[in-house]
Amino acid sequence: xxxxxxxxxxxxxxxxxxxxxxxxxxxxxxxxxxxxxxxxxxxxxxxxxxxxxxxxxxxxxxxxxxxxxxxxxxxxxxxxxxxxxxxxxxxxxxxxxxxxxxxxxxxxxxxxxxxxxxxxxxxxxxxxxxxxxxxxxxxxxxxxxxxxxxxxxxxxxxxxxxxxxxxxxxxxxxxxxxxxxxxxxxxxxxxxxxxxxxxxxxxxxxxxxxxxxxxxxxxxxxx
Amino acid sequence: xxxxxxxxxxxxxxxxxxxxxxxxxxxxxxxxxxxxxxxxxxxxxxxxxxxxxxxxxxxxxxxxxxxxxxxxxxxxxxxxxxxxxxxxxxxxxxxxxxxxxxxxxxxxxxxxxxxxxxxxxxxxxxxxxxxxxxxxxxxxxxxxxxxxxxxxxxxxxxxxxxxxxxxxxxxxxxxxxxxxxxxxxxxxxxxxxxxxxxxxxxxxxxxxxxxxxxxxxxxxxxxxxxxxxxxxxxxxxxxxxxxxxxxxxxxxx
Numbered sequence: 001x002x003x004x005x006x007x008x009x010x011x012x013x014x015x016x017x018x019x020x021x022x023x024x025x026x027x028x029x030x031x032x033x034x035x036x037x038x039x040x041x042x043x044x045x046x047x048x049x050x051x052x053x054x055x056x057x058x059x060x061x062x063x064x065x066x067x068x069x070x071x072x073x074x075x076x077x078x079x080x081x082x083x084x085x086x087x088x089x090x091x092x093x094x095x096x097x098x099x100x101x102x103x104x105x106x107x108x109x110x111x112x113x114x115x116x117x118x119x120x121x122x123x124x125x126x127x128x129x130x131x132x133x134x135x136x137x138x139x140x141x142x143x144x145x146x147x148x149x150x151x152x153x154x155x156x157x158x159x160x161x162x163x164x165x166x167x168x169x170x171x172x173x174x175x176x177x178x179x180x181x182x183x184x185x186x187x188x189x190x191x192x193x194x195x196x197x198x199x200x201x202x203x204x205x206x207x208x209x210x211x212x213x214x215x216x217x218x219x220x221x222x223x
Numbered sequence: 224x225x226x227x228x229x230x231x232x233x234x235x236x237x238x239x240x241x242x243x244x245x246x247x248x249x250x251x252x253x254x255x256x257x258x259x260x261x262x263x264x265x266x267x268x269x270x271x272x273x274x275x276x277x278x279x280x281x282x283x284x285x286x287x288x289x290x291x292x293x294x295x296x297x298x299x300x301x302x303x304x305x306x307x308x309x310x311x312x313x314x315x316x317x318x319x320x321x322x323x324x325x326x327x328x329x330x331x332x333x334x335x336x337x338x339x340x341x342x343x344x345x346x347x348x349x350x351x352x353x354x355x356x357x358x359x360x361x362x363x364x365x366x367x368x369x370x371x372x373x374x375x376x377x378x379x380x381x382x383x384x385x386x387x388x389x390x391x392x393x394x395x396x397x398x399x400x401x402x403x404x405x406x407x408x409x410x411x412x413x414x415x416x417x418x419x420x421x422x423x424x425x426x427x428x429x430x431x432x433x434x435x436x437x438x439x440x441x442x443x444x445x446x447x448x449x450x451x452x453x454x455x456x457x458x459x460x461x462x463x464x465x466x467x468x469x470x471x472x473x474x475x476x
Binding site: 036043107114173196200201 | 315316317318319320322323347348349350351353354357361380382383384385390391392393400402403404405406407408409410411414415418456457458461464465468
């Protein structure tokens with residue numbers, strides 16, 4: 001019996017390795033950073049969680065976040081993801097549970113929680129049973145809460161008409177902003193920086209939720 | 224023999240696998256990184272122009288050994304703090320507990336050193352710059368702190384993650400979806416500044432301080448937010464505008 005316990009403990013200890021596999025062509029630095037970031041997620045604790053967070057993830061808990069990710073992503077590959085600035089993507093019709101990661105994961109100076117927001121957003125897109133939580137087209141014109149058109153830093157660029165919004169709190173934008181806003185509000189072992197960053201990025205993602213009922217549900221839940 | 228085998232596995236595991244958890248507090252880590260011609264040592268002398276930085280998208284870390292030979296300006300305590308910051312930034316672990324434990328009750332010298340470091344960082348090192356905005360914004364105590372945050376808010380916007388001075392092609396279609404975080408990161412130092420200005424003002428209101436200095440600082444903070452409404456970065460304008468409205472509402476309760 002004692003031997004069994006020792007073996008089980010040793011196996012559990014060794015099982016800190018993640019459930020998904022990294023393709024061999026991913027640069028080691030990218031893998032290391034992603035592992036570090038995901039390990040950080042496994043350490044999180046919170047003293048409460050909003051209703052929507054509980055529906056999507058459960059409690060603010062490292063094991064919960066790890067299971068959420070690992071039940072959706074079984075492989076991680078290397079791809080440009082079609083965009084100069086993309087950090088990660090999912091190509092559901094090609095490999096439903098594979099996430100693709102780019103050099104931008106480490107190349108650009110994103111805060112840690114921002115990188116995690118992106119990969120949790122993409123993890124949601126692996127859910128074939130939910131239609132991969134496809135995005136809605138942003139409205140034209142695309143207005144903020146004050147009725148002003150949302151402009152971007154890129155000259156002439158606008159999200160209006162682009163497939164870059166959600167009409168449900170449970171899509172990729174909604175779920176990742178709910179994740180981050182809960183971390184911002186309720187994480188008990190996060191630094192001021194992580195909590196600040198989570199709040200800043202969550203608030204920005206919130207504007208991508210365009211359905212009035214969905215917005216009202218999230219406001220009631222978190223704001 | 225079986226027990227020895229698993230003890231060996233235990234030690235091997237802890238040697239091989241790094242774990243950037245809340246318990247990471249190794250102050251003695253040497254930082255190995257690249258230098259660039261324009262990223263001079265921040266420990267040598269203060270930069271006269273806090274907003275001037277024309278670094279390209281090459282690596283933006285500093286060599287610890289190069290800095291060591293040039294550290295003459297600051298006290299041992301401040302030098303130690305700067306080294307800790309370098310370690311944390313190099314690790315990319317934003318949850319390092321030292322950010323909250325070590326960077327409290329900053330002296331004027333420490334703040335001056337942080338401001339100097341900020342001005343010597345490449346504009347593309349957005350996370351590092353936003354972190355310094357946090358460290359000073361969290362400890363606002365005089366006009367110098369508010370002037371620093373206001374200068375951050377007045378910076379010309381970073382136009383692309385690779386090179387702030389160069390605008391990248393606007394995203395569209397699938398790219399628009401994938402670049403959800405980009406615009407926030409591009410304005411991260413400014414958004415960090417706004418975040419702490421708001422916190423400062425809310426704390427001042429709740430403390431109901433009647434001190435003349437407090438009142439003066441509050442006015443300066445409010446002016447900084449008002450000025451940010453004219454930022455060239457749309458996201459900074461939008462958030463400053465929302466903040467100004469929110470603070471006006473709060474003060475009328």
